[in-house]
Amino acid sequence: MNDANPSTPPRDVRDVYGRQYRIGEDPQELTGHSRRWQLWAAWACMVAISPLQYSFGSAALGLESSRGWGAAQTMWLLALFVACQALVAIPAAWAQRVRRATPTQLVVLGGVLAAVGLTTLAHSTSYAAVVFGYALVGGTGAGLVYAACITTAARWFPDKRVATIGFVTGGFAVGAVPSIALLSIFESAAGQRLAFDLTAVVALLIVMTAGGVLKDPPRHWWPAAIDAQAWAVDRKLNRSVGHNLPAVRHYRPAEAMRTGALPLMWLTLALSTALSLFGIAFVVSYAIEAELGAAVAGFAAGLLAAVNGLGRSFAGHLSDRFGRRRVLAAVLMIEGFTHVGLVLAGESGVGWAFVACAMFAGLGGGAFYAIMANLVLEFFGENSLLQNQAILYSAKAAGGLLGIGVTASLVGTVGYRPLFLGAGLLGLVTALIVRFLKQPGYPALPVRPQLGTPVAGSVRPGE
Secondary structure, eight states: OOOOOSOOOOEEEEOTTOOEEEEOOOHHHHHSSOHHHHHHHHHHHHHHHTHHHHTHHHHHHHHHHHHOOOHHHHHHHHHHHHHHHHHTHHHHHHHHHTTSSOHHHHHHHHHHHHHHHHHHHHHOOOHHHHIIIIIIIIHHHHHHHHHHHHHHHHHHOGGGHHHHHHHHHHHHHHTTHHHHHHHHHOOSHHHHHHHHHHHHHHHHHHHHHHGGGOOOOOTTEEOTTSOHHHHTTOTTTOTTTTTOOOOSSOOOHHHHHHTSHHHHHHHHHHHHHHHHHHHHHHHHHHHHHTTOOHHHHHHHHHHHHHHHHHHHHHHHHHHHHHOHHHHHHHHHHHHHHHHHHHHHHHHHTOHHHHHHHHHHHHHHHHHHHHHHHHHHHHHHOSTTHHHHHHHHHTHHHHHHIIIIIIHHHHHHHHOHHHHHHHHHHHHHHHHHHGGGOOOTTSOOOOOOOOOOOOOTTOOOTTO
16 A cells, blocks of 8 residues: 655546546645555544444443343344444435535544444433434434545545455444443443443544544545556456456446346345344343353454454455455355354353354454445446445445344344344355346356357368
C-alpha cells in the first residue's frame, strides 16, 4: 500500500475494459498525509463503535437479571439495532456519493449517536427508552460510521479493495474484545454500567480525533505508482485477474435486480448474516446453559469477535488468489460445520473444544462481508456501486431480525441445541446457493474437451 511520491498533473486513462482511472494526484497533497492515514482512521472509528453490536451477547444475561426483561425481549434490542444499522447504509451512501455530506461529518455524527446508544444501554431501565436510545439512535449512528468508513477507505485503496474492506470492517469486530473482557470480569449491574460508560467515552474520543482525518479522494482516483492499464490485465501485478473477471458493463440498481444476480446475492447475504449474528448473540448464553462456565463463555465470545475481525482481510487475499465465489462457499461451509461443533462440544462439556469452534465460527462469520462487497463491483460495475452495495447491505437487516429476533423468540420453546444445529444446516445450504451466483453478461459454459470440427485437408491422428 505504498503511495506515489512524484507530483504530476492529473490525467484520466481507461483500461481494456473501459474502466476510468484518475492518475497523478498525490495523497500527501490532497489530504496532508499518506493514504495509510485514511485506512487507519477508518479502522479506528470502526473499532470505537464495535461494542454496540459485538459486546451485546456478553451483556445480555446481565441485562435480563438487572432490568427484569425476558430473554427474547432483551435480544430483540440487538435485532432492532442491527436492522437500523443496516438500513441507514442506503441514505448514508447516497449522501456521500452526491457530496451532501463529508466522511468526517457522517462519522462524527454517527459516533455521537453511538455514544448515546451505549450510555442509554448503561443507565436506562425503561425498555422503551432503550429501544429508542440503543436500537434506533445507536443503530443509526453505527450505520453512519460503518458506511462512511468502508466507502472512504475503499476509494483510497482501489488496488486492494477486498483486503481494505476486510481490514476496516474487521475493526467493527476486534474493537469489542476489551469490552467483552470487562463484561466477563465485572458481572454486576454496576460493572456493566462502568463497561458501557467507558466504551462510550472512548468511542467519542476516537471518532472526534480519527474522524477528522477522513476525506474522500477525487472520483476514480488511482495511485500513480501503479500502472492502471497493466494492473487490469497483468496476473503478476494483480493476482485476482485470473479468477475474478470485471463487470461486462455498468448496471443501474433496477438493471442489476432484473439480472437475478443481485436478488440471489441479497438472499445469500441475508442468510449468511443471520447465521453470523446468531452466533454472536447466543454463544455466551449457550455456554452458560451448557454449564461450561463464565470463563469459557467469555473466551468463546472474545475469540469469536477477534477472529471475526482478523480473518476478513485474510479471506480477501484468498479470494484474490482462488476466486471470490469459491472462497465465499468455503467460509460459509466452515461456519456451518462449526455451529454443529458448538453443539457437540456443549453437550459433551468440553470447554476448549467449544472455544475452538467459536473461534472458527468467527472466521466464517466475518469473511463473507468483504468478499460480497467486492462481488457487487465485479458483477455490476462502478457507476452505481454505492447504490448496489447499499441494496445488498440492507440484507443485514433481514438477517438480524431472523438470526437474532426470531431465534430469540424460539429459544424458550425449542432450546439452544436444535437452533444451533439448524444454524449449521443453514450455513451448508447457503454455501450451496453460492454455486448459483453467476456473473451477468458472461456465458456459463461447462468445461469440456474442445474437439471442434476437423479442418478440410488436415491429417487425422493415425493416418
